[in-house]
Amino acid sequence: MVTVAIIGIVTTSLFHAGTTARVRAAERLQQERATQVLEYEASVLSTGASPNADVEHALLAALPESRVERSRTGRTVTIRVTWGRQAVSRELTVFTKGAP
Secondary structure, three states, rough: OHHHHHHHHHHHHHHHHHHHHHHHHHHHHHHHHHHEEEEEEEEHHHHOOOOOHHHHHHHOOOOOOOOOEEEEEEEEEEEEEEOOOOOOEEEEEEEEOOOO
């Protein structure tokens, strides 16, 4: 009886650990994708190039319910990517050249 109980506890613990690891891996993947979005937007701002809608769409596809917001203050632009039901976000501030 004790052996069966221990096997049950170990099995449940292993299942829970695997599920937790998968959830954390998905969260890390989304954080990395958000960083890629920020880097792309920053490169567009710093080079003055026109944004490519296909690239933006591909980058944002891995982020559920995502949106990109930009706010300018003087010579800086803050880019924020928000995604998910819990409104997780990352932001990057870019210093631009020239007059504000």
